[in-house]
């Protein structure tokens with residue numbers, strides 16, 4: 282793959298309603314959009330889904346820009362790439378920064394698919410033509426009204442972002458709204474080992490899983506908790522690489538893994554984790570980061586792989602944004618979203634709107 286130039290854009294997409302977790306409240310979603318151009322004029326798109334602050338993982342949009350501008354892009358322009366899966370190997374000497382790497386690798390996968398005339402889903406080994414979508418309910422939502430709307434839209438799984446100590450109240454409210462609602466909770470690492478007894482008492486609530494109860498990077502206490510708790514533990518922030526996934530599964534620290542392309546360093550690592558988990562009988566699902574249609578398209582291709590058996594944090598273009606960066610917009614019907622079949626990520630970028638929401642850009646060649 283001969284790379285002619287790479288453009289980085291810092292964009293900001295207005296959110297329909299603020300997205301609230303126990304760590305932060307977002308009214309707009311800033312992102313970095315990456316465009317990689319080849320000699321024939323093909324454009325591949327990727328996206329860095331880090332947040333402006335280091336609350337989810339240590340990366341921020343500013344650290345990602347720095348790593349892209351000073352290390353990853355110069356390396357790509359100098360070395361080129363034979364195949365997108367070479368990218369991770371070529372950048373092994375850059376420690377960490379998986380979200381920066383994942384954004385550029387995603388653009389290379391899209392470009393490669395367009396050059397080859399193959400869809401990303403086909404290139405990755407996808408087997409489904411549509412994938413099931415699960416809703417994320419943020420703390421700012423008014424539960425009753427929003428659950429009614431999300432149910433009407435057909436979402437097949439409900440993930441509640443909880444605040445430690447107030448989780449039972451929130452789960453019970455959801456159960457009162459609908460006792461059959463498939464609910465999981467996401468703790469984003471708020472609990473400590475002293476909370477084990479309290480966490481085990483959540484077994485009575487019939488949750489489909491609890492996501493990342495203990496701090497990012499932990500495997501030991503998650504293993505201890507999973508030995509005591511019937512509810513499956515799903516790991517998110519603890520899985521920053523293929524190596525982490527192997528540790529988690531072999532140690533018995535979880536029964537489910539949330540694979541986010543950005544958190545694990547790119548699609549190549551995401552597929553590796555998928556394949557390993559499949560071989561160990563560990564189901565996976567595709568996590569989301571409140572991202573644009575560019576990432577959504579990459580997520581849909583990944584989630585079409587056979588071991589993505591649990592509905593992911595997947596949604597249509599208008600779930601969070603008034604207007605998305607892609608056209609036609611991604612649409613959920615009856616709780617499912619079609620996997621794009623055209624070449625690359627299989628969806629067009631609305632270049633006019635992208636220009637409109639771009640705050641700053643730089644081009645490297």
Ligand SMILES: [Mg+2]
Pocket residue numbers: 467469492493517518
């Ligand atoms: Mg999570």
